[in-house]
Amino acid sequence: MAASSDNGTIAGNTKENLMYRLVERRKIWFLISLLGILPGILFIIWNLSTSGTLLPLSIDYTGGTQWEMRFAEPVAPTELGSVFVEAGFTDTKAFHVDDDRTVQVKFKNIDMARKEVIEQAIVERFGEFDERLYRSIGPAIGAEVSQAALLAVIAASVLILAYIALAFREITHPFRFGVAAIAALVHDVLITVSFLSIMNLVLGWELDALFLTATLTVIGFSVNDTIVIFDRIRENLRRRRGEPLSMVANRSIIETAQRSIATQVTALLVLAAILIFGGSTLRIFMATLIVGLVSGTYSSIFTATPLVVAWEEGSLLPRASKSVRTREQTAPA
Structure with a gap:
């Protein structure tokens, strides 16, 4: 009877692990991210070679x-x-x-x-x-805005790294969580750049002050979602000592997914309404926010968290742990 109970527990844990293997599928998530940021990178190279600037600049920057x-x-x-x-x-x-x-x-x-x-x-x-x-x-206004934005992003990155290293000091390698959060931040910026590059080719959109404001707002949303998931990972690491980080990460993502998605959907509905009825003046700003919020939710779940696990396992591609493989082999069909 006891053996049957143990087998049932093992099978249940195995099914749970198989059902929510999100970080183990990081090869897929990283590939999607690469496809999302690649247009922006290629556009930057092309624009730099043809016009001498990283992105097509509006008169906010060129004068x-x-x-x-x-x-x-x-x-x-x-x-x-x-x-x-x-x-x-x-x-x-x-x-x-x-x-x-x-x-x-x-x-x-x-x-x-x-x-x-x-x-x-x-x-x-x-x-x-x-x-x-x-x-x-005049171009001086654009230069001032660009410099202030760059300093803001650098300062935010340093503060994020310091905060996470301090807040997560009780767990092993807290620095890795900070680096992963910044990586997700960069990911979201590149996604918005890709969006701008596509819209520049289609509708002639250019980088202006509102686009820059939207990008900085996206950074704030992205970091918030990432911190929520990382904080749940920290709590679960204390509660479930001995479990591999990948299993803890999967469980933490599932536990916070409903809250994160519900928050973002609510915000997206408001932004979509403004995009439709707000007129052309706010169109670039709102469209950039929508793309950035979607990217921020994606990167928090499918970029930042898998990066932490990949760093812990020492491999960008998933490697099944010995304990998981053993349970899969011993679990009844």
């Missing part, structure tokens, strides 16, 4: 003028851009916004007298239009 016009009839961006080219602005960029009657043009800074001349030329060729947006900005 210039942004002019958005809405016409009574559809207007081709190339035809409108030709007006600026004829006026001497050969590096002008023009593209549709919202529909084929609204065109946004980006070009070098001009004074009001020059603007009036170009405006008159546009009216003569395409008719009257509504000016929805006109702003000029």
Whole structure:
């Protein structure tokens, strides 16, 4: 009878371990992550070789003028851009916004007298239009924002590493948890870069201040989700001494998954509503947040935690522990 009970316990543990082998499938998760960040890396290489910058920069960083016009009839961006080219602005960029009657043009800074001349030329060729947006900005503002953002990310990474090393000091190798959290953070930034690169090719999106703000927000969400899972791993390591880290990690992910997913779905519903009804001004910001939040949830479960286990096992690819293999062999069919 006792033997039967022991066999039942072994079989139950084996089935539980087989059912929730999330970190053991890390080869799949790492491959998905690689496919997600690869477009961004390739785009950075291509953009650096063609334009000398890592990403396509808006006038928030390069300096210039942004002019958005809405016409009574559809207007081709190339035809409108030709007006600026004829006026001497050969590096002008023009593209549709919202529909084929609204065109946004980006070009070098001009004074009001020059603007009036170009405006008159546009009216003569395409008719009257509504000016929805006109702003000029200097490159110094972009440089300041970029420097502040870079310092913020570096400071956040150092503080995250220090906090996790201190908070997890009771377990073995707390430093590894901090490194994994930062790796997930970098993963999410690269995913947003990949998203920007794809949208740049499709819709002409560029890196602006709102995109940078969205990326910094994504970093905060990503770290929060990762810390939640890591904290549960720390608690379970105390409760279940002797269990391999992979089994503890799987159990911790399952225990926190419902909370993490429910929180993110609630946030995504709000962001989706703003994306749909908030207008074109917030479109890049909201779309980036949505992609970043999804990536943050994914990286917390399928990137950060498997990285810690992989480091512990000394292998990026899963290796079944001896105790698990023994239970699988002895468990009844």
